[in-house]
Amino acid sequence: MIRLEHVTKMYGSIPGLRDVSLHVPKGQIVGLLGRNGAGKTTALNLITGYFPPTEGTVRIGDKDMLADPRACKRMIGYLPEKPPLYDEMTVEDFLSFVCELREVVRKASRAHVDEIIELCALKEVRHRVIGHLSKGYRQRVGIAQALCGSPEILILDEPTVGLDPRQTVEMRELIRKLGEAHTVLFSSHILSEVQQLCSRVIILNEGRMVQSIDLTEKPKDTVRLRVRAVGRKEALLNALKGLQCVQQAESVNSPEEGTAELVLTCLAADEQGRATDQIFQLLAGINAPIRMMGEERDSLEEIFLRNT
Numbered sequence: 001m002i003r004l005e006h007v008t009k010m011y012g013s014i015p016g017l018r019d020v021s022l023h024v025p026k027g028q029i030v031g032l033l034g035r036n037g038a039g040k041t042t043a044l045n046l047i048t049g050y051f052p053p054t055e056g057t058v059r060i061g062d063k064d065m066l067a068d069p070r071a072c073k074r075m076i077g078y079l080p081e082k083p084p085l086y087d088e089m090t091v092e093d094f095l096s097f098v099c100e101l102r103e104v105v106r107k108a109s110r111a112h113v114d115e116i117i118e119l120c121a122l123k124e125v126r127h128r129v130i131g132h133l134s135k136g137y138r139q140r141v142g143i144a145q146a147l148c149g150s151p152e153i154l155i156l157d158e159p160t161v162g163l164d165p166r167q168t169v170e171m172r173e174l175i176r177k178l179g180e181a182h183t184v185l186f187s188s189h190i191l192s193e194v195q196q197l198c199s200r201v202i203i204l205n206e207g208r209m210v211q212s213i214d215l216t217e218k219p220k221d222t223v224r225l226r227v228r229a230v231g232r233k234e235a236l237l238n239a240l241k242g243l244q245c246v247q248q249a250e251s252v253n254s255p256e257e258g259t260a261e262l263v264l265t266c267l268a269a270d271e272q273g274r275a276t277d278q279i280f281q282l283l284a285g286i287n288a289p290i291r292m293m294g295e296e297r298d299s300l301e302e303i304f305l306r307n308t
């Protein structure tokens with residue numbers, strides 16, 4: 001649905017984004033994660049056609065942003081970091097005004113605004129002046145304006161920044177709900193938020209894309225286990241390598257005297273049973289009590305820290 005190919009954006013001599021290629025598939029909620037200055041806002045501004053890339057192409061659906069900006073922009077609703085709200089207007093008047101700008105047929109506009117107000121839980125403030133609303137409500141009005149004209153894609157720049165914990169939870173709920181009917185790309189520097197909401201996360205660092213991770217991937221057939229047991233490392237390694245399910249075994253430093261610590265890559269299970277059960281039985285059989293055994297997984301946090 002959104003495709004960037006070798007996109008670079010220079011601000012004079014300062015790189016905002018460097019040779020980034022990425023794809024956001026239709027119907028997914030995708031998170032753009034990075035520290036301050038990583039290039040998140042730059043990427044979103046390029047995708048929304050706010051400015052052109054210095055090099056590379058931006059495609060929205062089957063259209064090229066440079067060749068057909070109007071068609072591309074019609075497909076996108078955008079919540080910028082600072083939502084463009086008219087403080088002196090009421091919520092309802094403002095949304096009707098945005099519908100007019102987006103050329104929603106006047107007759108349908110009223111029902112459309114009602115629907116958006118319902119979806120964004122703005123009913124109780126619909127007649128209030130925007131300037132008098134709390135930050136949480138203002139942010140929801142920002143999302144509501146992005147929804148005017150029913151764009152297929154929603155781009156949200158740091159939608160939870162500055163919200164209190166309760167407003168943050170409500171905003172995440174809303175994003176989840178929006179993801180049922182829209183392709184959503186949002187930026188954040190909060191790992192747990194991205195993990196909770198997204199099916200894919202794209203990590204940016206210093207203007208480059210360093211990872212694109214599918215968070216829906218099923219657990220793999222192989223597991224990495226870390227085992228600490230009493231005994232000499234050579235003896236334990238030899239014994240464990242004898243198990244059919246163990247594909248690779250290496251020793252690492254153990255913090256406990258008289259023990260060895262091993263990292264094993266194993267088939268999670270084979271015809272002999274689960275790898276963990278087999279390891280347990282084998283070590284019990286050679287009188288090597290287990291002090292610790294656990295699965296080693298790269299958490300999103302580890303991946304993020306390693307890459308940024």
Ligand SMILES: Nc1ncnc2c1ncn2[C@@H]1O[C@H](COP(=O)(O)OP(=O)(O)OP(=O)(O)O)[C@@H](O)[C@H]1O
Pocket residue numbers: 011014015016017034035036037038039040041042043189
């Ligand atoms: N208008 C500009 N002129 C010059 N440099 C800019 C401009 N906008 C952004 N930059 C630079 O481009 C790089 C990427 O900035 P960008 O705002 O895209 O990062 P970000 O990930 O959105 O950061 P933040 O989380 O702080 O908003 C930074 O080094 C920034 O200083």
